[in-house]
Amino acid sequence: MASIAPLKQVFSRSTGATARRGFATTTRLDASYGFIGLGQMGYPMASNLRSKISSSDKMYIHDVNPAVTEQFAKEIGNVEIAQSVRDVAEKSETILTVLPEPHHVQNVFQQMLRPDATLAEAPNNHERLFIDCSTIDPKSSAGVANAVHSSGQGRFVDAPMSGGVVGARAGTLTFMLGASEELVERTTEVLKMMGKRTIHLGPQTSGLKGKLANNYLLALNNIATAEAMNMGVKWGLDPKTLADMINTATGKCWPSEINNPVPGVSENAPAGRDYKGGFGTRLMLKDLKLALQAGAESNIVPHLGAHAQDIYSAVVVDPACKDRDFSVVYRYIGGKE
Amino acid sequence: MASIAPLKQVFSRSTGATARRGFATTTRLDASYGFIGLGQMGYPMASNLRSKISSSDKMYIHDVNPAVTEQFAKEIGNVEIAQSVRDVAEKSETILTVLPEPHHVQNVFQQMLRPDATLAEAPNNHERLFIDCSTIDPKSSAGVANAVHSSGQGRFVDAPMSGGVVGARAGTLTFMLGASEELVERTTEVLKMMGKRTIHLGPQTSGLKGKLANNYLLALNNIATAEAMNMGVKWGLDPKTLADMINTATGKCWPSEINNPVPGVSENAPAGRDYKGGFGTRLMLKDLKLALQAGAESNIVPHLGAHAQDIYSAVVVDPACKDRDFSVVYRYIGGKE
Amino acid sequence: MASIAPLKQVFSRSTGATARRGFATTTRLDASYGFIGLGQMGYPMASNLRSKISSSDKMYIHDVNPAVTEQFAKEIGNVEIAQSVRDVAEKSETILTVLPEPHHVQNVFQQMLRPDATLAEAPNNHERLFIDCSTIDPKSSAGVANAVHSSGQGRFVDAPMSGGVVGARAGTLTFMLGASEELVERTTEVLKMMGKRTIHLGPQTSGLKGKLANNYLLALNNIATAEAMNMGVKWGLDPKTLADMINTATGKCWPSEINNPVPGVSENAPAGRDYKGGFGTRLMLKDLKLALQAGAESNIVPHLGAHAQDIYSAVVVDPACKDRDFSVVYRYIGGKE
């Protein structure tokens, strides 16, 4: 796998935050983090963050569901449950948001940044940094970024992630970062506590754009793999032999190699366990739709993507396929299991 | 890249033909090879074969164009130009065919194997082995195999290849073999003189089926990559940064990594030289159509493939795209170069 | 609307069966009819048949659900409930079948026509006529026809219908007939008691082929209309004004004129009542799949049909769309209601 380090990838460095702070413990000021959105992804991410920051650093958490913050405080500890997202913003230098839809992100930022009552200076006189890890459309994200920047109350970057719940728990997520150059290092130092890699793709919204382009490609390659495997199997080929050949040849792709849709071909792939777990069809469809909408806004008429949207739309509601890994497309098209 | 050796791949072995023959030079009987079809692929393949077999082995060549066999005899030497394909068959134990279309293969075999005048016993009393490296539809191939086997005049295997003209010249082709188990070793010893790998996919027709499944997948992944890169670039992302990210992520595939359609992204890819060279759009369309037809014969209704066929049909006749590498789809959809 | 009478359409004639029989009442032998399958379509068809034949004619009915035959006997009367489909066949000259799937048709005919125990001669020494009004694939239908004809126990024709439950009740169905020339008149005399028009499309299976070709076209035109109306409405046009224009122009088609998918445009169309009633999405998908499969069997690779199949597959399981008229595609694609 080609390393892309020479370009823009920002790995953790020995001169990074932890090291520097370690050197300066006597004079170091405690940092303060806010975390909004403790869902399936946010909860384990916040947990990893809490375990990596200094124990004297402060962390403020909030979720629409109070039971979740209670549970987090009990299970993980050393956090303060904020009464509101405004409260989180008041007390934190660095605020992370992990939310499902554009309107959630918009609402949270409207509550945090009131035009009539600007936030007090952040602890340590540090400029506030808002890191939004939600996967939303670039246009909505740009709108929120603009509101933050024009209010003068902080800086905003987009950092959607890939790696799923498994990666969130293991702290091995990849973040796709859209941020001004001067914010890349500071953001990366935070994100590396929850993931293994941060890739800076350009100015704000670039993280989201990169994620949508990648997932558009994934959505299509996944269907293509299901169709090609289905053909081979229907023609009488052994699926493992076929996949092995493809994976030394030009058909090789992530769905053929790592997540093969035919049960038993890729070790540990969801196909082997009735397509349970993995990357859910609803999330795939959500990302595909976001890509298509962002494409339409740029006057891009899709080709295969228009068809793929209809395939996933059928899959997400098919009783035999719904709530399963997106490789279940193989079942949808009548593949032999 | 995952090795698939434990399964069915048949690498050259030190106990292979050359070694054995070397050991037994004094008593060894000279082998005889026939080669029919000296086109863009066949010519360099035959050349490699001639250079790898023993100089005392015989080789008989034939092509519809006599100028080509003349040239081969002059450039490569140590061959005999056969007057007809029947003549090739009479004199050879092992006959290779590399032809463009099903009807060419059918015609050549009708001329070689007459029901009224069976071939004399092959040199060395060896059972004749017919290795067809053409990419044709499995049904036609099965028909020819059936004719060969029922005539009792030899054995027939299909061994389409991938690797293109570059691989044919360098002797680094990959062969996808459809053959009875007992023919695999003998066939592989021949093919390894023209390629680096032979993958046995099952009984006769399996080689073709594997190739068509792989190329169906490739045809779709290529369009998907062109579309995803186009989106990213139109949205303002740097194409190399985007591709580097994708290639560490789930969108990674052969077209994104090795043959990226955006000029300057993949080193040495055709995109960087006005899409010249590479895997021609006509060949891609031909293989895709073969896959779709073979699918229809198995009652498989395609999904994305139906659309892809129309995209490549437009590309092959578009003046700005025709006669170029199939990654030129990026240009067809309006990608920024 | 162009009349097609000069070609092959067979309207009822004043010299038709009823009239002729009326003329010959004193010597006329009573006719006997069997009716198998009293579902949503079959029940009203059988009811119309019973009301049109002479009161002294016999009618034998059967359904897998005994409650339905009981109800029919009570509501409509003058019928005999047969104990088995074999019993129906024994007692009837003319047997109609209206069944949902190929396997139902196959099962019923296997029970009726045993190789070991052929049917007794039909009443009046009339050759038995089997009229299958089910919509199944032409291949299965040909198989059943072949079994009937080779058994020598009767003649078989296919006569799928259009017009829906409304047409079945009103007796205004259109039948698409696939039958040998010599059976056309006899079949038409029966069918006209349940519909207003019988179109003879050619030999056996032609009725089904015609219906599938028509419904393939309908499936696509319906989506196309939904998309075009959606565009116009999203662009701010008044839907009725737009539809009126289209219906005087080249976009005019059955879905734009009679069954417009935008509520309030076509009078009495299902769109105006939450898409209730009409031609169900499941039936549309069933017919489309039959057409695509029959196409694949003839090596036809579909173009738009492959995509349409995925659209209807999504629609039939979408909670907001399922179990509604197929014009609900407009809702599925996000049309403004």
Next chain:
Amino acid sequence: MASIAPLKQVFSRSTGATARRGFATTTRLDASYGFIGLGQMGYPMASNLRSKISSSDKMYIHDVNPAVTEQFAKEIGNVEIAQSVRDVAEKSETILTVLPEPHHVQNVFQQMLRPDATLAEAPNNHERLFIDCSTIDPKSSAGVANAVHSSGQGRFVDAPMSGGVVGARAGTLTFMLGASEELVERTTEVLKMMGKRTIHLGPQTSGLKGKLANNYLLALNNIATAEAMNMGVKWGLDPKTLADMINTATGKCWPSEINNPVPGVSENAPAGRDYKGGFGTRLMLKDLKLALQAGAESNIVPHLGAHAQDIYSAVVVDPACKDRDFSVVYRYIGGKE
């Protein structure tokens, strides 16, 4: 065919312009017309206009090709060849433009309406009326309309037409009008001299929007018809019998009835003369692309249209299909002729 008169269609009336003018000949002021763009459509339209207006009315013509205006002056007579489009605008009350692409329309209007040198008052102190009959995208059209209106030098309406060269010659075009209510009557009086029907679809741009929606539908219905007819014919049905059945059934549409793609089915249809004449594939593709782009600007992700674009893109460059009526799609998909 449903009349839409009660809605918005504006037929010629006995109280229309000609009648009124006839009544008032003694005091009537001569009218002045400008006509820009004498191409395949514009030339016969201008000719019809010249023959319908009063012989004392003035007409000023212009085309990029001076030979064409010379020819018009010779053939039709009673016109003045304007030196420039500015000259046309100076001298005319009513200016018609019939141009191929948005940039042509934009250029012509930039030359006519200079911000630094507004046009003198029009003859008869009449407010200038610009009627653009070009088929361009609604956005560009709105831009031009805005420039006209904000300059205060006249009023602008869009009136794309359907009916082709045949309709232009016969004066039987249908115009789809996008105009403010108060301009509808005046515009209609002009257009009726070149066509048989004007349909007012709403404010400026609505004519174009209506045309694009209609032609989007037509583009799809045409492919659908070609596919359905191909199926039926491949299955052995007689094409005329099949089409006759479809045209009494739910598959009926303009391409099945008036312009059937199978040679010999629709009388006088282009299919019967090697698809020559009719509505050219390039124009169909142009309109489809305009519809898709205008759709994308409204965030509409297409379904079947994305695929159709690729089909027509293949057709327009296929040597056997190019420069023919768009029903030649039937040939492209391999239909039996």
